[in-house]
Amino acid sequence: MPRLDIRKTYKLFVGGAFPRSESGRSYPVxxxxxxxxxxxxxxxxxxxxxxxxxxxQAFAGWSAATAYNRGQVLYRVAxxxxxxxxxxxxxxxxxxxxxxxxxxxxxxxxIDRWVWYAGWSDKVAQVAGAxxxxxxxxxxxxxxxxxxxxxxxxxxxxxLLGLVSVLAPVIVTGNTSVIVSxxxxxxxxxALAEVLATSDVPAGVxxxxxxxxxxxxxxxxGHMDVNAIDLTxxxxxxxxxxxxxxxxxxxxAFHGDEDWDRPPGTRRLLATLEIKTVWHPVGx
Amino acid sequence: MAKQPGAxxxxxxxxxxxxxxxxxxxxxxxxxxxxxxxxxxEFQPAxxxxxxxxxxxxxxxxxxxxxxxxxxxxxxxxxxxxxxxEQVWRxxxxxxxxxxxxxxxxxxxxxxxEFAVLESLDNGKPIRESRDVDVPLAAAHFFYYAGWADKLExxxxxxxxxxxxVAGQVIPWNFPLLMAAWKLxxxxxxxxTCVLKPAETTPLSALLLAQVCQQAELPAGVxxxxxxxxxxxxxxxxxxxxxxxxxxxxxxxxxxxxxxxxxxxxxxxxELGGKAANIIFDDAPAEQAIEGIVSGIFxxxxxxxxxxxxxxxxxxxxxxxxDRLRQRLATLRLGDPLDKNTDIGAINSRQQLDKIxxxxxxxxxxxxxxxxxxxxxxxxxxxxxxxxxxxxSQSHRIAREEIFGPVLSVLTFRTPEEAVAKxxxxxxxxxxxxxxxxxxxxxxxxxxxxxxxxxxxxxNRFDPASPFGGYQESGYGRxxxxxxxxxxxxx
Numbered sequence: 001m002p003r004l005d006i007r008k009t010y011k012l013f014v015g016g017a018f019p020r021s022e023s024g025r026s027y028p029v030x031x032x033x034x035x036x037x038x039x040x041x042x043x044x045x046x047x048x049x050x051x052x053x054x055x056x057q058a059f060a061g062w063s064a065a066t067a068y069n070r071g072q073v074l075y076r077v078a079x080x081x082x083x084x085x086x087x088x089x090x091x092x093x094x095x096x097x098x099x100x101x102x103x104x105x106x107x108x109x110x111i112d113r114w115v116w117y118a119g120w121s122d123k124v125a126q127v128a129g130a131x132x133x134x135x136x137x138x139x140x141x142x143x144x145x146x147x148x149x150x151x152x153x154x155x156x157x158x159x160l161l162g163l164v165s166v167l168a169p170v171i172v173t174g175n176t177s178v179i180v181s182x183x184x185x186x187x188x189x190x191a192l193a194e195v196l197a198t199s200d201v202p203a204g205v206x207x208x209x210x211x212x213x214x215x216x217x218x219x220x221x222g223h224m225d226v227n228a229i230d231l232t233x234x235x236x237x238x239x240x241x242x243x244x245x246x247x248x249x250x251x252x253a254f255h256g257d258e259d260w261d262r263p264p265g266t267r268r269l270l271a272t273l274e275i276k277t278v279w280h281p282v283g284x
Numbered sequence: 285m286a287k288q289p290g291a292x293x294x295x296x297x298x299x300x301x302x303x304x305x306x307x308x309x310x311x312x313x314x315x316x317x318x319x320x321x322x323x324x325x326e327f328q329p330a331x332x333x334x335x336x337x338x339x340x341x342x343x344x345x346x347x348x349x350x351x352x353x354x355x356x357x358x359x360x361x362x363x364x365x366x367x368x369x370e371q372v373w374r375x376x377x378x379x380x381x382x383x384x385x386x387x388x389x390x391x392x393x394x395x396x397x398e399f400a401v402l403e404s405l406d407n408g409k410p411i412r413e414s415r416d417v418d419v420p421l422a423a424a425h426f427f428y429y430a431g432w433a434d435k436l437e438x439x440x441x442x443x444x445x446x447x448x449x450v451a452g453q454v455i456p457w458n459f460p461l462l463m464a465a466w467k468l469x470x471x472x473x474x475x476x477t478c479v480l481k482p483a484e485t486t487p488l489s490a491l492l493l494a495q496v497c498q499q500a501e502l503p504a505g506v507x508x509x510x511x512x513x514x515x516x517x518x519x520x521x522x523x524x525x526x527x528x529x530x531x532x533x534x535x536x537x538x539x540x541x542x543x544x545x546x547x548x549x550x551x552x553x554x555e556l557g558g559k560a561a562n563i564i565f566d567d568a569p570a571e572q573a574i575e576g577i578v579s580g581i582f583x584x585x586x587x588x589x590x591x592x593x594x595x596x597x598x599x600x601x602x603x604x605x606x607d608r609l610r611q612r613l614a615t616l617r618l619g620d621p622l623d624k625n626t627d628i629g630a631i632n633s634r635q636q637l638d639k640i641x642x643x644x645x646x647x648x649x650x651x652x653x654x655x656x657x658x659x660x661x662x663x664x665x666x667x668x669x670x671x672x673x674x675x676x677s678q679s680h681r682i683a684r685e686e687i688f689g690p691v692l693s694v695l696t697f698r699t700p701e702e703a704v705a706k707x708x709x710x711x712x713x714x715x716x717x718x719x720x721x722x723x724x725x726x727x728x729x730x731x732x733x734x735x736x737x738x739x740x741x742x743x744n745r746f747d748p749a750s751p752f753g754g755y756q757e758s759g760y761g762r763x764x765x766x767x768x769x770x771x772x773x774x775x
Contacts, residue, residue, distance in 0.1 A: 280727070
């Protein structure tokens with residue numbers, strides 16, 4: 001008699017733990033043919049607020065880590081994903097309905113993207129910073145710093161490569177993140193959360209919510225302790241209202257659904273950075 | 285703020301030095317009775333003929349009537365800027381754009397005294413500041429960005445960065461000319477054309493700058509100046525033909541602009557309010573620190589978004605610092621802005637005076653202790669004495685809200701960690717000051733202060749090469765330096 005499969009319960013990832021939604025809700029996730037894949041947790045507004053609290057708590061430590069350390073941590077994520085590439089390929093194939101070969105390409109690109117962004121950790125300040133020749137006895141320099149807690153509405157279609165492409169540039173510079181995953185294809189995001197949980201990424205640096213975008217996005221956009229929001233996953237028609245809500249505390253709001261196979265530029269890295277300028281006295 | 289030669293002696297003798305009046309002559313400035321809008325290279329009245337007065341806040345003397353731009357004027361100005369962008373300014377080689385900006389910088393230097401006197405008349409700030417800070421920095425800003433105009437491909441934004449188009453720029457009344465320079469110079473260098481809306485209480489220096497644009501033979505429509513109230517600014521930033529919105533002003537209006545721009549493709553940069561901490565450690569250079577506290581909050585009557593309005597003094601030296609600060613404040617001279625010895629000029633408007641008065645009253649009502657030096661306020665005009673609040677707690681309104689006036693709230697701390705926690709306890713994040721002789725401590729604090737500008741052993745210092753702008757609710761985008769170019773390029 002063949003062995004009976006153990007099926008996975010897909011949960012949220014908040015503060016390094018895997019809770020179910022406090023609301024007790026879940027929603028069905030279908031594959032490309034419309035067949036049931038699994039049930040995913042349907043995060044509530046309270047879950048989102050909890051995730052922001054976790055991200056805020058993690059910010060002081062993560063933003064103070066050395067750039068070298070953050071680069072190592074991100075590279076480690078790539079290593080762990082490489083070891084589970086087959087699992088990710090199966091998740092992507094099931095979620096997006098792509099052929100196995102294409103799924104493997106997507107996973108490889110996602111792993112490579114972690115590596116690409118990992119390398120930016122100790123270079124972005126050299127590219128985006130400056131020593132400024134002011135007229136006076138001061139050493140004046142500008143450095144980029146993480147803006148704080150960033151909520152990312154992940155791309156809806158490209159459930160793994162798109163997700164990594166919007167997450168890695170946020171955290172590599174020291175921001176902490178709350179991800180609202182693709183609503184129809186949330187399972188690869190949960191699989192990624194399982195990798196993050198066993199990597200060296202500190203608890204709370206990345207928090208992953210699955211659920212209904214229309215329920216979560218307005219709460220995120222209006223949240224007063226969120227510093228920036230990536231609206232990429234929101235429908236274009238919803239964007240004006242979300243940007244209006246984001247203006248309530250002057251969140252840095254940006255978006256851009258791209259061809260995720262193409263090499264990314266520095267735009268997303270810079271979108272969640274602040275430039276700080278210091279006037280240091282010179283004298284004997 | 286320069287140190288007064290009599291300060292120590294006055295303190296030692298208990299007698300203030302007498303100063304003879306030293307007024308700067310206002311004859312150098314000719315103020316017309318009426319000013320039009322500067323649209324498409326010409327001064328013209330508003331389409332509906334409306335005007336409003338501008339007064340000298342130090343005397344309430346009427347200075348001129350100025351056109352009030354309405355929707356039709358905004359339409360015309362944006363159309364003129366669009367034409368100039370498409371037909372003249374964008375196609376022009378960067379090296380030629382640069383020459384126009386150099387010309388403007390040179391004329392600003394040549395006519396510096398004229399600008400300084402006009403600025404002090406219309407704004408109320410001391411001539412010493414308009415003469416030594418506002419006008420030279422405005423000229424320096426044009427010089428700095430002129431040099432970028434033909435080097436944009438080397439600025440680190442890719443091989444061929446492009447201008448955005450028409451910039452709608454709304455500026456405040458605290459540094460009227462300097463803010464115009466901060467807005468126009470990088471925009472023009474990057475190849476954009478501009479519609480500038482100066483504040484309703486201080487339109488004159490922007491209009492004189494428009495005359496300078498004519499004098500420099502800047503092509504028509506490249507710079508347009510629309511005078512008016514908030515409605516004019518609102519119409520400008522909501523205009524669909526505006527590709528770039530740049531605003532300096534209150535956080536409240538900044539949020540309205542960000543909300544209004546929601547869903548539009550226009551790029552927005554906002555330079556808004558602040559509630560900066562000026563942190564004094566027990567090893568700070570004492571004389572310098574006292575001067576730094578004074579220039580941090582009393583420079584420009586405290587009408588400075590990055591003003592050091594929260595003084596954080598290490599507990600062990602708090603009494604000494606406050607004693608010396610009170611002595612120093614007693615030597616500040618408040619009065620005629622055109623007098624070269626004046627330290628504190630007039631509050632810019634009755635409306636602003638009311639706001640300061642109200643917040644200061646709230647400080648007393650909430651239990652803080654209020655102190656001002658003996659200070660004779662002139663009979664006419666808008667005035668507020670330098671004011672110090674001690675016994676301030678972090679929950680007081682005067683520790684949380686931007687007063688935008690000569691009012692300093694004093695708090696204390698024991699450890700560097702506590703200083704950082706208190707300094708960062710604000711939704712703003714524009715600037716901060718640190719006073720200590722220890723270099724490693726300066727950098728330790730600079731890493732932890734959530735603010736766009738950190739001054740160490742100095743305060744309120746500006747330079748065109750130095751990026752300026754805020755974290756959090758102090759806005760986004762930078763002005764100045766290479767980073768200031770990014771605000772006006774499609775990057």
